[in-house]
Amino acid sequence: MLHKGNYIKRLMKKLDVKQETITDKSNPLYVGFGRNTLINLLKNEDFYKEDDLSRARAILDAINATKEDYDFIFPTRSNSNARDLGEYIEDDQTTPIKEISPGFYLLTTELVPVHAQAGYLTGYQDQEYIDMLPKYTTTVDKYARGKYRHFETSGDSMDNGSIKDAIPDGTVLLCREIKREHWTSKLHSHKWPNYVFVHRTEGIVVKQIASQNLETGEIILHSLNPDKNKYPDYSVNMDDILEIYNVIKRILE
Structure with missing residues (x-):
């Protein structure tokens, strides 16, 4: 049977992705660790440690692997910590949701409007403050678990003019929280590429x-707006982040 480390090695060769490329910090495909770590990872017959699982997923994400590739490396990923965080479904239900017809639900959460965002930085853990926020209801096509919240956006940093992708000024976003214990995994997701970060x-x-x-x-x-003089990429550290949410849905007003 083909070992998982060898499988990834062969896949990289097939896609003409070199080890130096994905371990180079200056390269857009950088996976977050160095070449020696990569070489040791590719020697493994299987991936059992959480760090190895995260690194294997980072490689597959970077090289645009197929579903079949993911299925080989993570045959039970629907029950493991190796899932994309953007597709992570919490077991607890903390957001009110009401079915109004088969496969059609109303989901109600707190809305954090632009004018309340400064106060949210100090009140996000205060239930009394959270209860004072306005409520917002939107429709979803799946029964949603976990903690959801709506955020109102301001500015045009995420507006690239695309009907499909743009998040223009004033957009309301339905977001699902990524719990802190999952932050040690790669925050990559092809399905949910946008994030809300609550930063100190x-x-x-x-x-x-x-x-x-x-x-x-x-x-x-990274901002979607192509004007990189105005909206350059910039670095933050996890230690300065209070909350992380996946953007699940745009509500364009």
């Missing part, structure tokens, strides 16, 4: 992730 000094920002270093906790945040 930057405030509440909506960004994509250009790269992430699991060893240092550094994340490079």
